Amino acid sequence: MASFSIWELARFGHTARYLPRNQVSSYLAVEPNGLMHFGLRDAAHKAGYLESDGSFFLLPCGAEDTQTIIRTTHSSGGSVDCIVCILTLCSIPDAEKILMRLVRDVLRPGGTLFIFEHVRNRREDVAWWQWLWSPIWSVFFDGCRLDRATDKWVERMEDIDSSGGMMAMWKSVIMKYSTENDLEDNIMPHVLGTFIKHD
Ligand SMILES: C[S@@+](CC[C@H](N)C(=O)[O-])C[C@H]1O[C@@H](n2cnc3c(N)ncnc32)[C@H](O)[C@@H]1O
Incomplete structure (x- = not known):
């Protein structure tokens, strides 16, 4: 059974643990608040997504910056599945x-x-x-x-x-x-x- 500690709830990036690594080739997180980046990166790494192998991207922009998002998804044809x-x-x-x-x-x-x-x-x-x-x-x-x-x-x-x-x-x-x-x-x-x- 999955369990959460208070510390985990106070951090962010829970989504990563529900992205099965054998089905999701890369994970692009958009988060303008830099204070959340440590938690997001940590959760992504624990779920097997790494910046070093191109399976994880953490963009410090807002969701309104579609140009940056499209540029980052260039290797997958400029679009995402989900x-x-x-x-x-x-x-x-x-x-x-x-x-x-x-x-x-x-x-x-x-x-x-x-x-x-x-x-x-x-x-x-x-x-x-x-x-x-x-x-x-x-x-x-x-x-x-x-x-x-x-x-x-x-x-x-x-x-x-x-x-x-x-x-x-x-x-x-x-x-x-x-x-x-x-x-x-x-x-x-x-x-x-x-x-x-x-x-
Ligand atoms: C209530 S928090 C939810 C965080 C996370 N999704 C979770 O459930 O743990 C709302 C989030 O929206 C983010 N946010 C605010 N403006 C944004 C924008 N323009 N583009 C993308 N995210 C934004 C905030 O920085 C914050 O991380």
Whole structure:
């Protein structure tokens, strides 16, 4: 059984331990906060991803720097098979536009976006409390907002088709909520989403 110590939870880069080394050829981590780099690098090394053999890249830029991300993925044709967002889209300013660019320009056709994020509650009265607390919350938690409907805007993403019209970005969407019941007054409901991009 997997177990976490408090020290491990206080560090970052947990994603690495869920990337099976025999199936994932390289891991590119994007983290603008240098204070998290030690933990990220350490977790990647423990999972078998190393900068020295080109299986691990740690970019100190934000997710908005798609040019740097594309340049780094050059050896794999300028695209990636998967994008993983864990409790991040709540903190990135302009997350909708930035994720859209990453999915459109960096995720390969047929690739997968995985998200685990806390989202706006579907109950309007609870969403109001999320909105009210967000300005204070974001001061203490590095810009994190409680009231982002991340699940909704990711699900609705569109791409431009070959004739210049709009088409659905995803050919498959699976979302699972921590709050299955709409009447639950959870101020931090989470969604686990798997989105497969069109071919
Ligand atoms: C709540 S932490 C989650 C960290 C990690 N995903 C985890 O679950 O352990 C939010 C993260 O978003 C990062 N972040 C903030 N702005 C960003 C941006 N523009 N691009 C990429 N990451 C960003 C922060 O530096 C921080 O590491």
